[in-house]
Amino acid sequence: MNQSPAPVPAMAEQDHPLDSLPGDLMIWVLIVSELLVFGAGLLAFLGVRIADPVAFAQDQDSLNRVAGAVNTIVLISSGYLAARAVHSPNKMRLWLSGSMVLGLVFLVVKWFEYTAKAELGIGIETSQFFTFYYLLTGFHAMHVVAGLVIFALIMRWPNPRNLEGAAMFWHMVDLVWVLLFPIIYLVR
Amino acid sequence: MKYQTQKIAYWYFLAAMILFAVQVSGGLIAGWIYVQPNFLSELMPFNIIRMLHTNSLVVWLLLGFFGAAYFLIPEEAEREIHSPMIAYLQLIILLVGTLGVVVTYVFNLFHGNWFLGMEGREFIEQPVWVKVGIVVAALMFLYNVTMTVLKGRKTAITNVLLLGLWGLALLFLFAFYNPENLALDKMFWWYIVHLWVEGTWELVMASILAYLMLKMTGVDREIIEKWLYIIVATALFSGILGTGHHYYWIGTPGYWQWIGSIFSSLEVIPFFAMMAFSFVMVWKGKRDHPNKAALLWALGASTVAFFGAGVWGFLHTLHGVNYYTHGTQITAAHGHLAFFGAYVSMNLAIFSYAFPILRGRDPYNQVLNMVSFWLMTGGMAFMTFVLTFAGTVQTHMQRVLGENFMDVQEGLGLFYLMRWGSGAAVVIGALLFIYAQLAPRREVISQGTGEEA
Amino acid sequence: MTQSALTRAFLTLLALSIGTTLLTELRPQAGMGFVALVLLLAGLKARVILMDYLGLRLAPMWQRGFNAFLVVFLLTGLGLYLAG
Ligand code: HEM
Ligand code: HEM
Ligand SMILES: [Fe+2]
Numbered sequence: 001m002n003q004s005p006a007p008v009p010a011m012a013e014q015d016h017p018l019d020s021l022p023g024d025l026m027i028w029v030l031i032v033s034e035l036l037v038f039g040a041g042l043l044a045f046l047g048v049r050i051a052d053p054v055a056f057a058q059d060q061d062s063l064n065r066v067a068g069a070v071n072t073i074v075l076i077s078s079g080y081l082a083a084r085a086v087h088s089p090n091k092m093r094l095w096l097s098g099s100m101v102l103g104l105v106f107l108v109v110k111w112f113e114y115t116a117k118a119e120l121g122i123g124i125e126t127s128q129f130f131t132f133y134y135l136l137t138g139f140h141a142m143h144v145v146a147g148l149v150i151f152a153l154i155m156r157w158p159n160p161r162n163l164e165g166a167a168m169f170w171h172m173v174d175l176v177w178v179l180l181f182p183i184i185y186l187v188r
Numbered sequence: 189m190k191y192q193t194q195k196i197a198y199w200y201f202l203a204a205m206i207l208f209a210v211q212v213s214g215g216l217i218a219g220w221i222y223v224q225p226n227f228l229s230e231l232m233p234f235n236i237i238r239m240l241h242t243n244s245l246v247v248w249l250l251l252g253f254f255g256a257a258y259f260l261i262p263e264e265a266e267r268e269i270h271s272p273m274i275a276y277l278q279l280i281i282l283l284v285g286t287l288g289v290v291v292t293y294v295f296n297l298f299h300g301n302w303f304l305g306m307e308g309r310e311f312i313e314q315p316v317w318v319k320v321g322i323v324v325a326a327l328m329f330l331y332n333v334t335m336t337v338l339k340g341r342k343t344a345i346t347n348v349l350l351l352g353l354w355g356l357a358l359l360f361l362f363a364f365y366n367p368e369n370l371a372l373d374k375m376f377w378w379y380i381v382h383l384w385v386e387g388t389w390e391l392v393m394a395s396i397l398a399y400l401m402l403k404m405t406g407v408d409r410e411i412i413e414k415w416l417y418i419i420v421a422t423a424l425f426s427g428i429l430g431t432g433h434h435y436y437w438i439g440t441p442g443y444w445q446w447i448g449s450i451f452s453s454l455e456v457i458p459f460f461a462m463m464a465f466s467f468v469m470v471w472k473g474k475r476d477h478p479n480k481a482a483l484l485w486a487l488g489a490s491t492v493a494f495f496g497a498g499v500w501g502f503l504h505t506l507h508g509v510n511y512y513t514h515g516t517q518i519t520a521a522h523g524h525l526a527f528f529g530a531y532v533s534m535n536l537a538i539f540s541y542a543f544p545i546l547r548g549r550d551p552y553n554q555v556l557n558m559v560s561f562w563l564m565t566g567g568m569a570f571m572t573f574v575l576t577f578a579g580t581v582q583t584h585m586q587r588v589l590g591e592n593f594m595d596v597q598e599g600l601g602l603f604y605l606m607r608w609g610s611g612a613a614v615v616i617g618a619l620l621f622i623y624a625q626l627a628p629r630r631e632v633i634s635q636g637t638g639e640e641a
Numbered sequence: 642m643t644q645s646a647l648t649r650a651f652l653t654l655l656a657l658s659i660g661t662t663l664l665t666e667l668r669p670q671a672g673m674g675f676v677a678l679v680l681l682l683a684g685l686k687a688r689v690i691l692m693d694y695l696g697l698r699l700a701p702m703w704q705r706g707f708n709a710f711l712v713v714f715l716l717t718g719l720g721l722y723l724a725g
Binding site for chain 2: 018025026029030033036037040041044124125131132134135
Binding site for chain 1: 644647648650651654655658661662665671676679680682683686687690691694695696697699700702703710714717718721722724725
């Protein structure tokens with residue numbers, strides 16, 4: 001192999017914009033991807049609603065708005081506790097357990113909402129509204145479950161870097177909910 | 189060549205190129221049958237030729253990937269391949285299987301036999317005994333390269349490459365499950381076909397691209413790895429649930445229309461990122477690598493992949509659009525440009541890079557190679573436009589006005605003739621490429637004399 | 642980020658959420674003004690989460706990008722609502 005071009009001192013990139021992001025770059029790739037998915041899903045929901053706003057309003061009336069509002073408060077509080085866990089290394093477990101308990105509360109409330117719908121015979125194929133309701137809230141709830149699993153792993157094997165990433169994931173779940181809740185439960 | 193065992197790649201690439209010639213020639217015959225429907229109908233019916241065309245495509249691309257792995261892993265892991273013997277044995281098994289497939293198809297042997305006969309599922313029609321052979325070969329391959337990497341240096345490039353190769357091998361196992369129920373059959377079939385080209389193969393492509401950029405532009409490995417991770421993350425995030433874009437009309441529940449539309453739209457992102465990656469690296473890197481042809485193919489691959497997979501994919505991926513275009517010539521247009529850009533071109537890029545090294549020569553016949561690039565890429569682009577046009581007309585007449593399928597086809601004759609013409613350019617380009625790799629002439633381009641990429 | 646800043650962010654979120662709830666109670670029969678307000682409150686909540694929980698306050702360029710995304714998203718949402 002006699003093709004050895006002069007090696008070039010490769011680019012030193014001190015002030016690359018990606019480096020200014022707080023935390024792990026991959027978490028931000030995930031956050032942006034999730035925002036795009038939920039954002040597209042919510043806009044599609046509003047787009048499909050145009051064809052029949054009355055049916056959408058009727059279906060929406062069978063949702064439990066109080067449960068949704070309670071869950072908003074539960075999630076933002078949980079997010080606060082997770083953020084505290086990151087900033088208080090010696091009380092990390094305490095804060096994180098609190099955050100996890102609230103995450104579980106969110107899921108329990110969600111569970112009651114789903115079973116109440118099931119008892120009325122409402123499912124994902126019932127109407128366009130409910131297709132979106134189940135897809136979006138279900139997908140979000142799966143992220144809550146995933147977040148709790150990640151937190152459990154961190155409790156077992158604590159590590160500041162992973163904790164920071166896990167908390168950012170949790171904030172993303174929060175972020176999605178504060179956009180999802182008003183659009184699905186309230187806009188009419 | 190730094191490591192002796194890189195030579196294994198030579199034989200894989202050689203076998204791949206021979207099948208490449210067979211594949212495009214098969215396409216040309218299939219294309220002619222569209223023009224002259226009775227051509228060869230006694231000897232070899234259209235469905236057999238089509239099957240040869242698509243299957244040899246998949247096989248040679250895989251041979252190319254295997255070869256690429258054998259070529260780049262020693263350099264990345266900084267050690268020889270674990271066992272060259274296993275590698276050659278693997279190649280022999282694959283070639284015997286390929287031969288078995290061809291003979292079975294062409295003579296329609298053992299029709300209906302579950303073990304020896306073909307199965308009639310596009311891209312994975314191989315008889316079961318060949319499938320078993322493929323799995324054995326894949327296991328040998330994975331064992332061989334994984335051992336090499338485990339004992340050597342681990343880099344992001346080899347990690348991603350292995351992830352892609354393991355993934356594609358595991359997904360192939362679904363080929364053994366062939367349910368009677370046609371909806372289920374299709375559902376699992378897409379686990380392979382879609383999760384290959386819009387998942388695991390994409391990882392292989394990204395990793396080869398990253399390797400070529402590392403070698404040819406001289407940009408820091410750290411920067412290249414950052415791009416690679418972003419590409420991989422976005423590809424898997426969008427591609428897995430993107431499978432839903434094949435579940436619109438096959439009897440799967442209606443919510444797939446939304447899952448498929450939303451996630452598959454995001455599949456554009458990794459393809460865009462690969463294109464941006466290659467151009468940014470070339471622009472930033474100051475190294476003036478003499479292998480202009482390999483660089484041209486690498487840039488071409490990421491660009492054409494973006495258009496073929498990204499743009500032409502997005503064109504028909506929303507379920508509202510796909511309702512009309514499903515299974516028309518639009519699909520064929522997209523299938524050709526996507527496969528050509530992403531996987532054919534990336535293979536040809538690594539061949540172009542590796543061959544001079546494997547044969548211990550300076551880059552040679554650069555001009556011929558670059559001419560073949562423009563012939564093939566131009567031909568494919570033209571074919572895509574022609575088929576897109578034909579598909580638009582077909583969609584309108586057949587799906588909107590509701591005319592009969594065959595009546596519509598009658599009206600598309602001119603398009604099919606033009607498709608054949610552009611196909612002929614591709615075939616000439618392919619033969620020229622192979623000649624340029626193998627012909628022993630020496631011809632180093634000096635500054636100013638060659639055409640610039 | 643200091644703890645007091647975190648706590649302030651949390652209290653802001655709490656206030657915004659209570660605002661949304663009150664608004665829902667006051668105006669159950671909806672309408673354009675109601676929806677615009679609800680979306681505005683959602684956007685403010687999202688902004689606090691991005692800036693303080695996720696720390697974008699330290700990366701002004703990214704903060705602008707995400708804000709732009711939120712504005713476009715919410716305005717498109719409002720537009721789609723009005724079209725229906
Ligand atoms: C490297 C180049 C090529 C690639 C990657 C390629 C790939 C493919 C693929 C993936 C399919 C299946 C499409 C589907 O399922 O919708 C296909 C079918 C076909 N290809 Fe190619 N092909 C190539 C070259 C050619 C050439 C040169 C011709 C010549 C005109 C050709 C003609 C055809 C025809 C006629 C079909 C069958 C279409 C049908 O059934 O309607 N291909 N090819
Ligand atoms: C390199 C990547 C890709 C390759 C090689 C590829 C290849 C193909 C092929 C061969 C088919 C036809 C399959 C058949 O029915 O036999 C197909 C179908 C399809 N592809 Fe791709 N594709 C790629 C990426 C994408 C992307 C990124 C999108 C979306 C953005 C996409 C959207 C679609 C859709 C919607 C269909 C179904 C068409 C129909 O309903 O007939 N593809 N693709
Ligand atoms: Fe697909």
